[in-house]
Amino acid sequence: MASIKITLRDKPNTKGEYPIIMRIVKDRKSKTITLGISCKMEHWDITNNKFKKSYPNWNQRNRILLKLEQKALKIIDDFTIQNMDFTLSHFEDKFRGNNSNTNNLIIFFKEIIDEMYRAGRLGNAKALKDTMTSLIKFNGSSYILFKEITTTFLEKYEVYLRETGNKNGGIAFKMRELRSIINKAINRKIINTDMYPFKEYKISKLKSKPVKKALSIDEFRKIRDVDLKEYPHLIEAYNYFMFSIYTRGMNFQDMMLLKWTNIQNGRIQYTRSKTKGKFNLEIIPKVQEILNYYKAQNRPANFVFPILLDEDLSPQQMANRKHKVLQRYNQKLKVIAELAGVEKPLSSYVARHSFATLLKQSGTSIEIISEMMGHADVHVTMSYLKEFDNEVLDVENRKLMDL
Structure with a gap:
């Protein structure tokens, strides 16, 4: 009271x-x-x-x-x-009447989330909503003013996240989402730059040791050559995975949206959903085999893969369908890895990392790999490949034994 x-x-x-x-x-x-x-x-x-x-x-x-x-x-x-x-x-x-929308962090959160939903950016909206919900639980109420988001607040929030089972990766993710909201508030002149708490609180300190996500050449061959004749229910997942690798690491979102109209004159032309970068890929024989498999299905929808079965879905329906199919896809990849004798956890994301790593291990320069993946900065590509640097160095170091 x-x-x-x-x-x-x-x-x-x-x-x-x-x-x-x-x-x-x-x-x-x-x-x-x-x-x-x-x-x-x-x-x-x-x-x-x-x-x-x-x-x-x-x-x-x-x-x-x-x-x-x-x-x-x-x-x-x-x-x-x-x-x-x-x-x-x-x-x-x-x-004092200082409870307007411009002062309340959570109200601004909701405003940006609504904008994301209306723009069809459902993944971004969900990430922001999860972070907002976490902040409200930590604070004990939905009344949080921008001026309360200090370095001390962030440090206490980090402790709370650890207490509730979050690891460095999950904490860093929520901190980045919160930082994006603070940056938007500054850009829209809602708060001043002197209220920016991330000058002292560094998210980079939460960087975890990278977990190997990519396949080695030997592991790739095992997956490629796995015999699935007795497992027809795994063919879909196998095709998606191999298609991604053979198309410069095309991600699941872009595969889902890929249409037959994107395929002309022996090439695949599409715009990447995440970066809006333009891609123009040669259809190599392995890719053509997969395309022929789906072309023979003669489905009414114009989509190459049977992920979206209707072209008139709302953004929310598309997101729901993506989540359902992607979850099933990743579950089946685990079974494929087991059948192929590969102990590394397999997922849709592994395909993109594997594409870059396999080319690097085959002697392709990082600059060319970066161009092929559509990275604006070669350092982004290096982050994909960094986890294998020690293995490469170890191989080179063994050459001293031959001197």
Whole structure:
């Protein structure tokens, strides 16, 4: 419970008058709010905390104090109705009228999430929504002001995430989503750059040791040559995986959206969903075999793969379908890896990493691999290949044995 009291400040101002203040007490903590009114000590009724009749316009002034007290009590009642465990800072912001959308982080979160949904960027919207929900649980309420997002806040949020089972990767992901919201608020002139908390809190410290995601040449051959004659239900997953590798690591989203109209004159031309980069690929024999397999199905939809079965799906329906098929696809890849004798966890994402790594191990330069993958910066490509640097160095080091 919180209590409100209107009284005089202990010390007078330069005019010899005592400022009238409102003191709110909650959880054994207090906060003083100046009301912008002051008077001489002889004009103040200490017992009843109001102006004496000797003060000019005493009746009007007391009505003002009563309205301010009623306003404060209503704010507390509203917080109680909302079951919000508010802080004294929350109360002050509400009392002073600083509770507009531009000051509330969560309201801005919802605004950006709505924009993402309307733009059809459902994956981005979901990532932001998950982070927002996590922040609300950590804070204990949905009332979070931008000014509260300090380095200390982020450090405590990190501790909370660890306590709830998040590892470095998951923590870094949520911190990046929060940082993106802060950056948008700065770009839209909602907050100033001096409120940016990520100058001191570095997300890079959460970088985990990379887990090998790519196949070696030997592992690739085992997957490529696996015998699935007795496992026809795995053919779909096998085709998706091999098609991705053979098409410069095409990701699942772009495979899902690939249409027969993207295939002309022995080439595949498409725009990557994530980066909007343009690709123009030669159809090599292995890719043509897979295309022939799906062309023979003669499905009514124009999509190459039977992932989206209707061209008139809403963005949400497409997202639901993608999630369902991708989950089933990754589950089947685990079975294929087991049948092929490959112990490494197989997933759709492994195909893209494998494409880059296999070319590197075959002697292709990083610059060419970067161009083939459509990376704007070669350092992005290097991050794909970095996990195998030690193996390459070890091989080179063994050459000393031959000296």
